[in-house]
Amino acid sequence: EIVLTQSPGTLSLSPGERATLSCRASQSVSSSYLAWYQQKRGQAPRLLIYGASSRATGIPDRFSGSGSGTDFTLTISRLEPEDFAIYYCQQYVSSPFTFGPGTKVDIK
């Protein structure tokens, strides 16, 4: 089973700042089969990024994904008020298709 570790656990930032979220895998995620989701309180998750760096339909370009192998990053270039939420990574290279524990981005 591929274990995903996300850091930091909580990121306290102000609107307009840059957010950098990390997702590290216990073994290589080949072909960059890694996705990022956003979840707000009381809502279902929303897909942001798939294939490590491809934005899902309708996702603003302030969200970007990068990385390969075991180290992946989600960057939010300038935080908007609606971006304060929890972010999860998920690997889908092999079953079980595990999620990371999440990074909470909250308002400083």
Add this chain to the structure above:
Amino acid sequence: EVQLVESGGGLVQPGGSLRLSCAASGFTFSSYAMTWVRQAPGEGLEWVSSIRDSGGITYYADSVKGRFTVSRDNSKNTLYLQMNSLRAEDTAMYYCARGPGGSSWSPVGVYWGQGTLVTVSS
């Protein structure tokens, strides 16, 4: 418009069974892989199970293998999750999600329902 509506959740005693349903509309259901993801209260997301478009291939988390069965009825545009031998740790919101489609399958959740709550308690 893609819509996924889960139902079938509720309160069940430990050792009991429930069947969740996910009614799909707004797309050609038979062309897409489907996935169940759950979230215990105050916790993170946990992938539970996925099923390919034809239904012939299924995948399960170790925590539910042998107790849960995923299936689909493409004629009814409905996804199911049969949950047996339920435990307190199965208490969670259960979401269904649609995959991206295309030539190679993927368990990535592109569209999500709003979830149905399962509570396992005596």
